[in-house]
Amino acid sequence: MSLPTATIRRLLNVPQVAPIWVGGGRSLDSKNDEVFCAAWLDPKDQGVRSMEVGQFPPTPEQLMRLLVQAIEYPRHPQAQPCRPHTIIVDDRELQFFLRGVVAPLDIQVEYQAHIPLLDEFFEFIAAEVTSDDEDIEVLPPEYVSVYKQKIGEFGQLDIWRRLDSLTPLKLHCDAWDSPTLFAVLVNPQSEDGAFGLMLYRGEEALRNFWQQIDQEYPYIDEDDDERLEETVLRNDCLFLNFAQVDEEDLGRNPSFVLKGQLYSIEPGVIHPLEGMRPFYAPEEAEMVYVAIEALIKFWKKTKKQFDHEECPELDLRFKIPSPRHSALHYQVQVATMPEMIAEINGDLEEGESQHQIPIDTAAIPRDAYILFKLFPPQELQELQAAVSYHQRGEIPEAFEGYPVLTIQTKKAAAEALATKIAEEGGIHHLTVFPLSGPEQIVMLLAQTNANHLWLLDTFDPESGPLLLDWIKEVNELEGACGLAVAYGMTGKTRMQPTLKQIVGLFETSLVHSFVDTQRPPTPQPIEISKR
Template identity: 30%
Template sequence: MTTLNRSTRRRLKQLNQIPSVWEGDRRPLSPDGESDTEAKGDCILWVDGSQGVVRAIDMVTSESGPEAVVRTLLRAMEYPQGPVKPARPQKIVVRDREIQFFLRGVLQELDIAIEHVPTLPLIDELFREFQENANTQPPQLPPQYADRLMQAAYEIWNAAPWEYLEEHQIVSIELNRWDIGTLYVSVMGMSGMEYGILLYRSLDSLKRFRATVLQEEESLEKLEEAFLGQDCLFVTFESAADLQEDEDIDLSDLAFSEIEPNFGNIHPLEGLRASLFEEEALILLTALEGFNRFLRAQRRQLAGDTFPSLSNRYRISVPQEDSQTGTQQASVKVATLPDISKELLKMIEWEDEEDDEVLSLKAMPVLRDDLVPQNSFLSIGMVSWEMVEYLRMSLGQNPSMEKVEALGDGLPVILIQTSRPKAKTLIEKIQAAGGVKGIFFNPGEDPFEDNTYDLGIIQTNNEEMHVFGEFIQNDPIHAEARKKWDRRCKKTKGHCALLISKGLTGASRGNPQLQDMMALFEARSLSHKELGLGTLQRMLQVDWE
């Protein structure tokens, strides 16, 4: 048996011993002693029966040994909660024989009587209150609406509106029921960070939140305040498995069975609540089903290059609030809001103009560094000509590039691997710029560091230049990769390509498989000397008006 250190016993004996009887016990909080969630476990309580105060309380896992009871008791003696002073009791009473025997062995020489009693009146009353409070807590979803809400949420996940709708592209859902006029939907997920939809109760709340986020992106306190100041319902998605905080997982790479929807409400006066009351559940259910029907009907137009003006009206069958079986018809109008979306986009573009840090050189073209997603996996390598033929057939290539002779061992490629939504956005940006014209490496330096760099640069057919990577020149791995790149490009007579794939956080990270490859842009290998850029320095571009 583990015993107290001599120094600990001496310290405890120095505490004032008061003529009190303390009750102590350990019980499960869940009904019938069953723990069905991680949040539930065993509760340890130490109560001063003479003064009627709780001196210490702890939640522990059901697997914890009897040592946990002692730890809570020592805290009750030395660091009690509430308006009581540190002290040592004259007597302890418990209802569990095992705990009694364990305490007798551990608390020797502390002059504390430890007795067994059949009941603990104070603790019994406290646990009754705990259980009543637990039973009165509402579930996350009202049971009568839970199945349909879950089904509607999973339909949203399957529809994946974040693949073609950005956060500023707002869709309205007109209800005119339950004291709600119109909800304004903002879709999250195109960035690959967090997936879900926010349904704002007012345009003012939506605009105010987005403006605050853009202005206060460096202040965590103000961002949290802005987040809690929203007025909206929400559905978000997360992994059903327990993940470590530092695990970087893109949910789009997970199987359908591994996805779990969450529902809730945010209000400036209520804060965040991860549950819905009955009326909120009815509102969200009606809105989600209307939104799902709109996505099915208009997906092709929504996925186009523009955000068109679209509108549909639907009749949604919803449960009657005063009936367990009856239904009623709710008329729902779902529409896109191009004008509002343009207004929100201007807010984003204004911030980008003020804050965009780029690589530039006086009298030289601006090099942008906002094309390739952050934290992408970059690789300088080669794919076989057989693979090139397959990718040409399945993915397509730059329309301006002629098919070249298969020279050398394969086609030199720059691989950019990121999440599926980010890869899709990257591909769309390159396509909007006319495809890739050339790829080259240019020397660069940072005036605040001693290192010199190889700047990997993509030139698109609209003559813009985009930095895709910064590689330290004297790094042996990069130096070898550059030699192979130059040698392979010489064999292919300057023919190379940009390969874009998904699967950044999956098993194929760093080694994408065929099913991960999303685009192949064939291009020319350019020489920085021909372009005459010289050594580039990192500078902050400021536009003066």
């Protein structure tokens, strides 16, 4: 993965004067729960260039985003934007990751096992440093007036209510740093009437966006800000949001009036290695303006064709003048993508292949409880030693609770089910599939290593929070989880099986919305011990 060309160009314009910076991440002690901090420090000035505190261990991508911030917008009030000659980290994996990413910036990456300055800094840090971006110009000054006029025209189009996020438009211009953009329209369906435009840099970026909508967003708790933010930051796009505001709340953002209502213009860029940036560089502002003008011309010329066909096959070319340079013109191609839309809707053979395995709805006894359990390390070891059937999987070295989905049924049925799973070669993975329709039903499935798909249970909005809470625990362990089979449905052990009553433990993983139909059957060894 590499930084966008526009970002590299922008960072290379920052003077390279700082000799060495150090950076990394640590876990901080907290009375309530575990807190993590990541930072870049300047040893010469004894200053904090950038810092972030959160509830999850910092990733290499997060450290890269903080490095970009450290270069352009240092936290220390006396620090000036600059680029280091060398950065030193205390993590080998981070060193290897950063080497390739920062090579175009002429920055050397070195490793040092112990960095005293970092150790001292993380020992004393106790509060989150907040960001102050109030002085950032969201648009280059020379583009503010032309954006107001053009976006006002753009906002008047009925394109916003006619096309949605599954009807992208492809824009291509050889003069752009990212020659191919995919425009996704965000319709004004929220209560506040906000709407906007997202321009994904390439087909892969667009497909990643669709994959997140299908596989991740349905399972992220709206209150889980950290996970939601990390998911959003995996996008690769430029965005332009328009939000209704009162004049006193407008701040520094430019605005336009639409149907008597004041809207703020909120531009920005998202990239996995740069993070979210609330402003455009001049070349980005130029590119987005040209893209908007091309979309306006395209819609005015073709909107009648959308009256007769949901997504007609169209491919038009426009000559768009630069808003700032009278002698400069751009040749922009705007096209619809009906084949890609058909693929997303499951009309292509590849899209349908995931659903070609029939779902066995009778594999799990009807008279059964589905329980979501967490086993601390010691209890997990005791469980592994106690069961008659054990499928070993990859379990993290350090964890507080191992998530186990437990099927509790009658004794004879439990023993028969554990035996059947062993005969199937164990569990390949668990998965969750949302069903279309107003009922908002989610299926919880298991794919065995014999490539059979079993329905474990279904969840509606009322029972769904139990599944969501368990999925959050599984996500903490990067998908690692287990499936257990137990008996003891009556008396004190109802919904609370003892270790003795758990017949089998099958260590596996959870993969969202995924069925592997191309994989040949791959039975795994099951340890069997008769108790």
